[in-house]
Amino acid sequence: MTSRALILGCAGKTLSGQEAAFFRDMAPWGFILFKRNIGTPDEVRALTDALRATVGRADAPILIDQEGGRVQRMGPPHWPAYPAGRRFGGLNGSAAAIAHLGARLMAHDLASVGINVDCAPVLDVPVAGAHDVIGDRAYDTAPGRVAEIGRAVAEGLMQGGVLPVMKHIPGHGRAGCDSHKGLPVVEASLEALSAQDFVPFRALADLPMAMSAHVVLTALDPVHPATQSARVIRDVIRGAIGFDGLLMTDDLSMHALQGTFRARTEACFSAGIDVGLHCNGDADEMRGVAEGAPVLAGAALRRAEAALARLPAGPDAFDVHEARARFAAALSLAA
Template identity: 40%
Template structure:
């Protein structure tokens, strides 16, 4: 073979490796339209998977056009993903607002969970999505968990699994693939993997009994997302996303899982900050992942593509039998991904059940209302001093919470309301509030737990926990818990306050030290 022929053959191998690399990553994109530069990037790199976020969405018409344009560029095997879990983690916010997983846990109705999963799927399918990164199978058994909370169906593995799998079955029946997450379990952490690398230091038997149980039961899920967490009992050296012991030995071999394995976002600090996105992407595929979520910017996406291209080309050159980056393993990955797209094709269309789904979601929010302690409805003449965070910003995972003014407007329908806002809980001095006989209501509109100052000094008459139910552990007051802040949840709160709705939800996680009215 001549030198020119050798160079041409080498370039062909690199081109083929680059093509494979492109089909094994999912990217995020800027903007609300598919501009020509992004479209050409998708074409040049044979990328078939995109995840869209709030920054990509304006209204149904715009979003439907965007997904249609993406399908036209990426082809019939396109995978267009979204995080439409429910509660605070939704992207298409104009769709009927699904209750959070923990709200469904508080209701405990498997048929309702299935119906909600179906309704979520109908809404996003009409917009052109075929892959939803839900439901969450994490068991939130750690009240200090900063990122899961109400996204979990509860702490009991059997009940949470029944509800989550019913939700998934509803979605699959409507033609939208689910991706259960975050394997092997993100519920018992006090660190957010978006910011650092958590460790769950439990024995294998303890993991089997709790964290692993829902995922083992979900082996029929079409896709599973790995967690950026170290589980020393399973692999003391690598987080699950980069662990062959976890993704291949446990999930593929021990459990015989045959669906798609996709990583969580590789731009998260637990991975990018420690390993680098390119190196980590190679390690994830070598560990057994099928697709890498390259959700960074164009620069990190290029870095990921280059690293995967070189690793795939090198593996092909070495022809190592059984290599996770060799041709046989790549073909198996592409077959799984093609199968996912073929079974759950993108098929945008009219959303014919929106009104019925709106009623379904509203009824679910009402059934989820849960009391802690013995809170009482308010008489119409009650004068209220409302305390709330001025700006409940989003955290990159969840959407922004309620502005304080929205809660004040809700209460002002029946009451005279004085609004007191704070930037953060530590900035509010409880002693400065006048003792004038007004009923003091605290509305918690962020996921953040309260600090020592609030726990020691704050004594509202009523706590409206409108997001994270574990905040009821921090404030010595009777509480009404909604597990979310959708318009339907707020209407339920208004009816409860007026005494026309009973709160019948049951907290699906253990709360130690619950407070009764007037307790310390």
């Protein structure tokens, strides 16, 4: 079945008849869930099954932002609360091992309700004075440490049958405002960006998926955010960083982007994005996004298929109760 190069959200914990009909007609490649979509485990499983039924693909990707800390869509009372990324960066020599275990536990939570893609790890490297939209979501302020912990998180997710999405390529750590509310403009030199911001993404360029940054990097393109910049995508993301995986946008409804939803979507694809992401479930916005999105084909289709091929046939053997106890003990000892 031909898919449209889109990942879309829905409004609630169940699909309305209008949403189901729209998804059947538009055939998005995948879906994304937010806190508004999360009920009991049985309800989440029923929703992921219903979403996949609309497009007729049992392996259709269903995404979620499950980082831990303040970005965790599934939490108590049905799932554990996980620490923010910065907690792992403070664990010194044990950071990677504990972050890996936490990600493996998250993967168990997600896979058990039919979610097979997590928008993590966060590979942004924050700098002093930047907006806290990244803040404690970042693992560390040292690029090498961010890469080390990010690799551990990605591998923990994949071992549990969940694909990672590294974000926000080529780096959101210098942003002076929240891209949900406005367009950040970063005036750092290309040399500074290459020596710090790009480092974790280069180190993890073999990962299957990445999410773009709605950030203007004036050293490369003084007008367009990376998501809509052909130069940034061609010369940096595909070039200097060397990422050849599936490149998806950050949320197309964020106020960093301007214009109608069709126009902003068309600008992303013209720049070289593979798949557009729209999150809030607003029907009118989704129609505009769908009008601007192409059918998934060519290099984008190749990358999408290669990403899904990285999913293991099933998660590895795993004693979740023992692992939860070990994770809690490791965090307690490191406190």
